[in-house]
Amino acid sequence: xxxxxxxxxxxxxxxxxxxxxxxxxxxxxxxxxxxxxxxxxxxxxxxxxxxxxxxxxxxxxxxxxxxxxxxxxxxxxxxxxxxxxxxxxxxxxxxxxxxxxxxxxxxxxxxxxxxxxxxxxxxxxxxxxxxxxxxxxxxxxxxxxxxxxxxxxxxxxxxxxxxxxxxxxxxxxxxxxxxxxxxxxxxxxxxxxxxxxxxxxxxxxxxxxxxxxxxxxxxxxxxxxxxxxxxxxxxxxxxxxxxxxxxxxxxxxxxxxxxxxxxxxxxxxxxxxxxxxxxxxxxxxxxxxxxxxxxxxxxxxxxxxxxxxxxxxxxxxxxxxxxxxxxxxxxxxxxxxxxxxxxxxxxxxxxxxxxxxxxxxxxxxxxxxxxxxxxxxxxxxxxxxxxxxxxxxx
Numbered sequence: 001x002x003x004x005x006x007x008x009x010x011x012x013x014x015x016x017x018x019x020x021x022x023x024x025x026x027x028x029x030x031x032x033x034x035x036x037x038x039x040x041x042x043x044x045x046x047x048x049x050x051x052x053x054x055x056x057x058x059x060x061x062x063x064x065x066x067x068x069x070x071x072x073x074x075x076x077x078x079x080x081x082x083x084x085x086x087x088x089x090x091x092x093x094x095x096x097x098x099x100x101x102x103x104x105x106x107x108x109x110x111x112x113x114x115x116x117x118x119x120x121x122x123x124x125x126x127x128x129x130x131x132x133x134x135x136x137x138x139x140x141x142x143x144x145x146x147x148x149x150x151x152x153x154x155x156x157x158x159x160x161x162x163x164x165x166x167x168x169x170x171x172x173x174x175x176x177x178x179x180x181x182x183x184x185x186x187x188x189x190x191x192x193x194x195x196x197x198x199x200x201x202x203x204x205x206x207x208x209x210x211x212x213x214x215x216x217x218x219x220x221x222x223x224x225x226x227x228x229x230x231x232x233x234x235x236x237x238x239x240x241x242x243x244x245x246x247x248x249x250x251x252x253x254x255x256x257x258x259x260x261x262x263x264x265x266x267x268x269x270x271x272x273x274x275x276x277x278x279x280x281x282x283x284x285x286x287x288x289x290x291x292x293x294x295x296x297x298x299x300x301x302x303x304x305x306x307x308x309x310x311x312x313x314x315x316x317x318x319x320x321x322x323x324x325x326x327x328x329x330x331x332x333x334x335x336x337x338x339x340x341x342x343x344x345x346x347x348x349x350x351x352x353x354x355x356x357x358x359x360x361x362x363x364x365x366x367x368x369x370x371x372x373x374x375x376x377x378x379x380x381x382x383x384x385x386x387x388x389x390x391x392x393x394x
Contacts, residue, residue: 006382008032009110010042011123013070015050018274020299021139022052024191025116030059031375038379041108043101043123045069064104068097070119071156072148087151094122101126112382118142124159133385136163138173141317144294145222157181164385167378169297170318187381191297192374195306195366200283203308205358206351210239214285214309216278216300219248219256224291227337229256233263234341238348245272245281282307287347293334295319305329305365310358312343328361
């Protein structure tokens with residue numbers, strides 16, 4: 001399976017170091033280089049905003065900026081005159097990008113082009129023009145979670161289906177697309193998390209008062225953190241404080257703050273804003289809540305498990321793949337606030353048992369969702385693709 005001097009070009013769809021997809025790509029690049037000797041390079045879509053390049057520099061990852069636009073739009077977006085003007089501009093910019101990427105592939109003698117998300121596509125066109133192998137990573141529920149869709153879905157799906165392998169980051173993602181793409185090309189490879197950064201051996205849960213509950217990530221309607229706040233209202237006599245770490249949509253924050261005021265929860269709900277040292281907040285928390293109804297994987301879920309938190313998640317999306325109810329954490333019916341309240345109350349009343357479950361969750365996360373395991377699986381997939389190419393040419 002070993003391939004010497006393999007060269008892989010990653011196509012990023014954004015330039016934000018806080019993006020889960022960008023973080024996953026960076027960690028994967030580092031391990032492919034350091035552990036398997038793969039020569040990796042990344043093309044950034046050359047936008048003026050974003051700090052992802054800083055993360056690449058910190059990890060000594062080679063990159064090149066080539067301006068391009070993604071092919072996604074808001075679901076139901078009106079297609080007026082201004083829309084078509086912008087679409088035409090983006091089309092011509094992307095044609096230039098394809099030409100430049102083709103030249104780069106030829107110059108660097110790239111073996112595989114790896115598209116990092118559902119959003120980017122120019123690298124795929126370049127790969128096919130240059131007759132190099134194509135791997136496509138599907139990391140998100142577009143319509144269900146992000147309220148986005150590919151502009152021309154028919155042509156978009158046709159292009160994705162031309163990939164030599166399609167990586168789904170969960171069974172939930174594969175199930176969505178198994179009747180859309182060639183099922184034999186879709187491979188599930190769970191995201192990998194840097195264990196050392198989040199792992200906290202010997203955690204002692206529920207050792208302080210109040211008990212701390214945590215949600216990490218942008219506070220939005222689609223992520224549904226409001227559900228935890230409403231559950232708190234039904235737990236008047238429980239000493240539990242909820243920390244919301246991350247940026248917040250203005251409308252959602254206002255809605256939550258109004259509810260908090262009406263139910264006298266000011267001392268129990270804290271907006272802490274974005275944090276660069278989010279691992280410290282996991283390690284200070286007892287409970288972690290994953291409330292999204294369409295989580296494609298859930299990096300934060302695994303991070304919380306690694307930190308030793310007791311994770312409570314909505315029974316949908318990939319969350320139900322990461323948590324075994326009553327064994328490594330707890331699941332509750334999505335949008336069922338009463339059930340969520342009952343799960344929390346049960347945890348508070350049976351703390352010793354909860355410590356054992358959290359420990360099992362930590363062990364499972366460490367063994368199943370490490371960055372090293374992710375890199376190993378991706379490297380094996382690369383080797384299969386290249387070996388298949390050689391077999392086809394014999």
